[in-house]
Amino acid sequence: MSGSLNLTNDFVVKFANVNGSGSASANSMFAKSVLRMGVPVAARNIFPSNIQGLPTWYEVRVTGDGHLGRRGGVDLMVAMNPQTWDRDIAEIEPGGYLFYDSTKAMPESKFREDITVVGVPLTRICNEVYSVPRERQLFKNIIYVGALAALLGIEIEVIETLLSEQFAGKDRLIKANFEALHMGRDYVKANLKPLGLQVRRADAVGDRIYVEGNSAAALGAVYGGATVCAWYPITPSTSVVEAFMDYCAEFRTDKETGQAKYAIVQAEDEIASIGMVIGAGWNGARAFTATSGPGVSLMTEFIGLSYFAEIPAVIIDVQRGGPSTGMPTRTQQADLIGAAYAGHGDTKHPMLLPQDPGECFEMAALAFDLSDRLQTTIFLMQDLDIGMNEWLTEPFKWDDSRNLDRGKVMTYEELEAGVDFGRYKDVDGDGIPYRTYPGVHPSKGAYFTRGTSRNPYARYSEEGHVYVDNMQRLLRKFETAKSLIPAPVLRKSGKATRTGVIYFGSTTPAMHEALEILEAKGMHLDALRVRGFPFSDEVYDFIAAHDRVFVVEQNRDAQLRTLIVNEGDVDPGKLPPVLHYDGTPITARFIAAEIGARLGAAAPRSPVPEAAE
Amino acid sequence: MTYLLKPRLHHPSLAANELGFTRRDYEGSVSTLCAGCGHDSISAAIIQACYDLNLPPHRLAKLSGIGCSSKTPDYFLGASHGFNTVHGRMPSVLTGANLANRELIYLGVSGDGDSASIGLGQFAHAIRRGVNMTYIVENNGVYGLTKGQFSATSDKGSKSKKGVENHDSAIDLVSLALQLGATFVARSFSGDKAQLAPLIRAALAHKGAAFIDCVSPCVQFNNHAGSTKSYDYVREHNEAVNRLDVIAKRAPIEVDYAPGTTTTVTQHDGSVLALHKLAEHYDPTDRIAAMTYLAQRQAQGEVVTGLLYVDPEASDLHDSLDTVERPLNSLGGPDLIPGSSVLAKINADLR
Ligand SMILES: Cc1ncc(C[n+]2csc(CCOP(=O)(O)OP(=O)(O)O)c2C)c(N)n1
Ligand code: SF4
Numbered sequence: 001m002s003g004s005l006n007l008t009n010d011f012v013v014k015f016a017n018v019n020g021s022g023s024a025s026a027n028s029m030f031a032k033s034v035l036r037m038g039v040p041v042a043a044r045n046i047f048p049s050n051i052q053g054l055p056t057w058y059e060v061r062v063t064g065d066g067h068l069g070r071r072g073g074v075d076l077m078v079a080m081n082p083q084t085w086d087r088d089i090a091e092i093e094p095g096g097y098l099f100y101d102s103t104k105a106m107p108e109s110k111f112r113e114d115i116t117v118v119g120v121p122l123t124r125i126c127n128e129v130y131s132v133p134r135e136r137q138l139f140k141n142i143i144y145v146g147a148l149a150a151l152l153g154i155e156i157e158v159i160e161t162l163l164s165e166q167f168a169g170k171d172r173l174i175k176a177n178f179e180a181l182h183m184g185r186d187y188v189k190a191n192l193k194p195l196g197l198q199v200r201r202a203d204a205v206g207d208r209i210y211v212e213g214n215s216a217a218a219l220g221a222v223y224g225g226a227t228v229c230a231w232y233p234i235t236p237s238t239s240v241v242e243a244f245m246d247y248c249a250e251f252r253t254d255k256e257t258g259q260a261k262y263a264i265v266q267a268e269d270e271i272a273s274i275g276m277v278i279g280a281g282w283n284g285a286r287a288f289t290a291t292s293g294p295g296v297s298l299m300t301e302f303i304g305l306s307y308f309a310e311i312p313a314v315i316i317d318v319q320r321g322g323p324s325t326g327m328p329t330r331t332q333q334a335d336l337i338g339a340a341y342a343g344h345g346d347t348k349h350p351m352l353l354p355q356d357p358g359e360c361f362e363m364a365a366l367a368f369d370l371s372d373r374l375q376t377t378i379f380l381m382q383d384l385d386i387g388m389n390e391w392l393t394e395p396f397k398w399d400d401s402r403n404l405d406r407g408k409v410m411t412y413e414e415l416e417a418g419v420d421f422g423r424y425k426d427v428d429g430d431g432i433p434y435r436t437y438p439g440v441h442p443s444k445g446a447y448f449t450r451g452t453s454r455n456p457y458a459r460y461s462e463e464g465h466v467y468v469d470n471m472q473r474l475l476r477k478f479e480t481a482k483s484l485i486p487a488p489v490l491r492k493s494g495k496a497t498r499t500g501v502i503y504f505g506s507t508t509p510a511m512h513e514a515l516e517i518l519e520a521k522g523m524h525l526d527a528l529r530v531r532g533f534p535f536s537d538e539v540y541d542f543i544a545a546h547d548r549v550f551v552v553e554q555n556r557d558a559q560l561r562t563l564i565v566n567e568g569d570v571d572p573g574k575l576p577p578v579l580h581y582d583g584t585p586i587t588a589r590f591i592a593a594e595i596g597a598r599l600g601a602a603a604p605r606s607p608v609p610e611a612a613e
Numbered sequence: 614m615t616y617l618l619k620p621r622l623h624h625p626s627l628a629a630n631e632l633g634f635t636r637r638d639y640e641g642s643v644s645t646l647c648a649g650c651g652h653d654s655i656s657a658a659i660i661q662a663c664y665d666l667n668l669p670p671h672r673l674a675k676l677s678g679i680g681c682s683s684k685t686p687d688y689f690l691g692a693s694h695g696f697n698t699v700h701g702r703m704p705s706v707l708t709g710a711n712l713a714n715r716e717l718i719y720l721g722v723s724g725d726g727d728s729a730s731i732g733l734g735q736f737a738h739a740i741r742r743g744v745n746m747t748y749i750v751e752n753n754g755v756y757g758l759t760k761g762q763f764s765a766t767s768d769k770g771s772k773s774k775k776g777v778e779n780h781d782s783a784i785d786l787v788s789l790a791l792q793l794g795a796t797f798v799a800r801s802f803s804g805d806k807a808q809l810a811p812l813i814r815a816a817l818a819h820k821g822a823a824f825i826d827c828v829s830p831c832v833q834f835n836n837h838a839g840s841t842k843s844y845d846y847v848r849e850h851n852e853a854v855n856r857l858d859v860i861a862k863r864a865p866i867e868v869d870y871a872p873g874t875t876t877t878v879t880q881h882d883g884s885v886l887a888l889h890k891l892a893e894h895y896d897p898t899d900r901i902a903a904m905t906y907l908a909q910r911q912a913q914g915e916v917v918t919g920l921l922y923v924d925p926e927a928s929d930l931h932d933s934l935d936t937v938e939r940p941l942n943s944l945g946g947p948d949l950i951p952g953s954s955v956l957a958k959i960n961a962d963l964r
Binding site: 205207208209210211219222223225227228230251252254257258259260261262263264265267268269271272273274275276277278279280281282283284285287301302305395396397398399400402403404436437438439440441442443446447448449450451452460 | 669670671672674676686687691692693694695696697698699702704705706707708709710711712713714716717734735737738742930931934935936937938941942944945946948949950951952953955956959960963964
C-alpha cells in the first residue's frame with residue numbers, strides 16, 4: 001500500500017491484550033529481542049487494577065536514537081483484544097500497520113483505509129496443534145512473537161537464545177516454545193512480506209542494562225546496608241520488597257549458619273511498617289519501607305515523630321495515580337507535597353528524585369547514608385513508570401572503598417572519655433546533633449526519646465524559647481541537607497536563551513526528546529533536572545537567570561512548582577506549569593506541543609492533556 | 614512543667630545487688646503523676662524486679678505509647694534508653710527496635726486506652742509475632758491523660774465519674790492475649806507489689822511475648838464505687854490463682870515440692886518459676902484451661918490474678934526469621950555490602 005511508513009530502528013509497537021492471558025512474558029521477550037539486536041528499546045506496561053479479563057497494553061518503542069521516553073502515537077498495533085479494537089485501531093499513525101488474528105474474517109468497516117493490515121490466523125494455527133486450552137492461549141503469544149520477528153526482521157536465533165535462558169534446564173519447555181515460535185515465523189515466510197518497519201542489527205545499546213526501578217531500588221537498599229524492612233503490600237511498590245527478599249536471600253545469608261543478616265516483616269498495615277522502621281532506626285539499624293501514596297498518608301503521624309525526635313528512616317514511595325485509590329496501576333508524580341510536608345506542625349522531609357533505575361539504585365543506597373547523617377526520614381520518590389517498567393539504564397556502579405556513613409553517633413569510648421552528650425545539642429553548628437545507640441554505656445549517654453518538646457539534653461520542656469531554638473536548629477539541619485542532596489543537572493541549550501524548563505524523575509527521557517523537537521523548530525530552552533528536595537541555590541539561580549521557566553510534571557496541581565515557590569523567593573508568574581496526569585507516562589510529543597504552543601502563541605493553553613491513550 | 618532529676622548521691626548503707634547496683638540505680642526522674650496513681654506502684658515494682666534480677670540497667674530498652682501510663686518509663690531506669698512513641702503504636706516501634714538489636718531486654722509500657730483502643734491492632738500483632746518483650750498494660754479502665762473518657766476495657770454498664778454510662782462491652786486483654794498466642798500471660802494489681810514484682814521478673818526472664826495486664830486504679834477519674842478498676846473493687850474481688858517466686862539460673866533451687874501446692878517451670882534461660890498454687894485445679898501451662906477458667910471467674914465478677922499461662926519452650930520473632938546471633942545494628946559494610954564484583958555479575962545478567 002502506498003504511503004506506508006518506512007522506518008528502521010525507530011518505531012512504536014503496541015500490544016493490546018487481555019489481562020491474564022499470559023501475554024506479558026511474550027511481549028517483554030519481544031522487547032528484549034530488539035535489545036539483543038543492539039537496538040535500544042523503551043517499553044511501558046499499561047495495565048488495569050484487576051487480575052484477569054480487563055484490557056492491558058504493552059508499548060515497545062524501538063529507538064535506535066536512544067530516546068527512552070514515550071514518543072506518543074503507534075506505528076504497529078498488535079490488536080489481540082476485541083474489547084478495545086476500535087480505540088486501538090484509532091491510535092495507529094497514518095501509514096501505520098495493524099497486526100491481528102485473522103482466523104475469523106473481519107468486516108472492512110473494522111479497518112482503516114490509511115493503514116496496512118496484516119492478518120495471521122493465530123487461533124487456527126494454535127488449534128491445529130494444541131488441544132489444552134491453556135496451551136492454546138500461551139503458545140498463541142509465542143506464535144505472534146515468531147510472526148512479528150519475521151515481519152520486522154528480528155533474528156529468530158536471538159529469541160531462541162532468550163527462550164533458552166528463560167527456561168534453562170527445562171528442555172521440554174524450550175522445545176515446545178521453539179516450535180510455537182517457528183510456526184509463527186514460517187507462516188509469515190510462506191504467506192506475507194516484511195513490513196516497512198524493520199529492526200536492523202546495530203551497536204547502540206552498549207553496556208547498559210535493562211531493569212525495573214523497583215528491583216534497582218531494592219538492590220540499592222542492599223548496598224546501602226539496610227538490614228530491617230517492614231512493609232505492607234501496595235501497588236506499585238510491592239515488587240521493591242519482593243526483590244529485596246530475593247537479593248537478601250542471595251547476598252545476606254550467613255555462609256556458615258544459613259542465618260539471615262536481615263529481617264523482613266510484613267506488617268499489619270503501613271502504620272506498623274513505619275513504626276518498625278523507626279524502632280529499628282532508633283536502635284541503630286538501617287531500616288526502610290516501600291509504599292505508595294495511601295501508605296504515606298497512614299504513616300504521616302510517625303513521619304512527624306521521625307522529624308521531631310530525629311530518627312533515621314527511609315521510605316521508598318512508588319507513586320501511583322491518586323487521590324484516594326485514584327488509578328492504582330497508573331503512574332503519576334503526585335505525592336510530592338504530601339511527602340515533603342508529611343506530618344502535623346512544621347515538618348519538612350528530604351526527598352530524592354531518581355530519573356531512571358540507575359538512579360533508583362544509586363539514590364536508594366544514598367538514602368540510608370542521608371537518613372543516618374541527617375537523622376530523619378528520607379523519601380525516595382519513584383513512580384510506577386520507573387518502578388514497574390524495565391528501562392534501559394546505565395549499569396550499576398559501586399566504589400568498593402565506600403562504607404556506610406553512620407552519621408554522628410557517640411561511641412562508648414567518647415562517652416567514657418567524658419565528652420559531654422546532649423542529644424539535641426548543635427555541637428557543630430550544622431543543626432545535626434549527636435545520638436547514642438541504646439545500651440551503649442552503663443552510666444552515660446542514655447536519654448529519653450519523645451515526640452514532645454525538650455531541651456538540648458533531651459529533657460522535657462515546654463518553655464517557648466527552648467521549643468523555638470529546637471525548631472530553628474531543625475531548620476539549620478534542613479539547610480545542611482541542601483549540601484547533601486544530589487545537585488541538579490543543567491542541560492544548556494546550544495543557543496543563548498531567556499527561557500528555561502525544570503523537570504524531574506521519570507519525565508526526563510521524554511523531556512530530553514521534547515527539547516530536541518523544539519530545538520529543531522527553533523525554540524531553545526535551558527533545562528534543569530532537579531534531583532532532590534530541599535532545592536539547592538542552583539535551582540533558584542537558574543530561575544533568576546531566565547525570564548520564564550516551564551515546570552513540567554505529572555500531576556494536576558503543579559506540586560513541584562508549588563514546592564519551588566513555597567521554599568524560595570520566586571514570582572510564581574515566572575513558572576508556567578506543564579502538566580500531564582492522565583495516568584500514562586508523559587510523552588515527548590505532549591511536552592513539545594505544550595511548550596511549543598506557549599512559546600509560539602501568546603494564548604495560554606489548558607493544562608489538561610489531550611486525550612492520549 | 615518542670616523536669617526533676619533525682620539526686621544521684623547514694624546513701625552508703627543502701628543495699629546493692631550482685632552487680633553492685635542499688636535500687637537507686639534503677640530509678641528515674643520524679644513522677645509527675647497524681648499522688649496515689651496506681652501507675653507509680655507499677656514503676657516501683659519494675660524497679661524492684663530489675664534490681665532483684667540483677668539486670669544491668671542500661672541493657673534495658675523501655676518503650677511506651679502516649680498516656681499517663683506511657684509517661685512512666687521516664688520514672689524508672691534512668692540509665693536506660695527510653696522511647697515515648699505515638700499513641701497506641703509502641704508495639705511496632707518495639708518490634709523494630711528488637712529486630713535491630715536482639716541483645717537488649719525490651720520493656721513495653723502502655724495504657725488500656727493506648728493498647729485496647731487506638732493500639733489494639735498493634736498490640737495483637739506484636740503478641741502474635743512473638744516479639745521477645747515484656748509488655749505491661751497499666752489498666753485503669755479509663756483515659757487518664759485526656760481526663761476521664763471510657764476506654765475499651767471499661768465495663769459495660771459502668772459509670773464514669775460524671776455519671777455517664779458505658780454501653781459498649783469491655784475488651785479483656787488477658788483473654789485476648791491468650792487467644793493471640795502470647796507465651797506468657799499474667800494479670801496483677803498495682804496495689805499488690807508482692808505479686809506484681811515477681812511476675813515482672815518472670816516476664817523479663819521469659820523468651821517470647823510476655824504480657825502482663827495490671828489493674829491500676831486512676832485516683833482522678835476511676836476510683837469510685839461502681840468501677841471494677843478501683844482499689845476497693847479489686848481488693849474485694851481479687852482471686853489470685855498462684856504466687857510466684859523466680860529463681861535465677863545460678864541460684865540453688867529450693868522450692869517446696871508438696872504436691873498440689875507448688876509447680877516449677879524452667880524457662881529458656883534456665884530461670885525457674887516456682888508457682889505456689891492457690892486455686893486447686895489451676896494449670897498455668899494449659900492455654901485452653903486457662904481461658905475457660907478466666908471466663909468462668911469473670912462471669913462471677915472475680916478479677917483473676919497471677920501467672921495465668923506460660924509456655925516455657927516459647928520461641929521468638931528472631932527464631933521465626935532465623936536471624937543471625939549478632940545484633941543487626943552491629944553489622945557493618947563488609948558484612949552487608951556485596952561489593953562491585955557481585956554488581957558486575959548482576960549487571961551482566963541484566964543485559
Ligand atoms: C493520635 C492521637 N489521638 C489522641 C491522642 C490523645 N490521647 C493522649 S493519651 C490518650 C488516652 C490515654 O489513655 P490510656 O492509654 O488508658 O492511659 P492513661 O492515661 O489512662 O494511663 C489519648 C486519647 C493522642 N495523643 N494521639
Ligand atoms: S489522671 Fe489517673 S492515670 Fe493519670 S496520673 Fe492521675 S491518677 Fe494516674
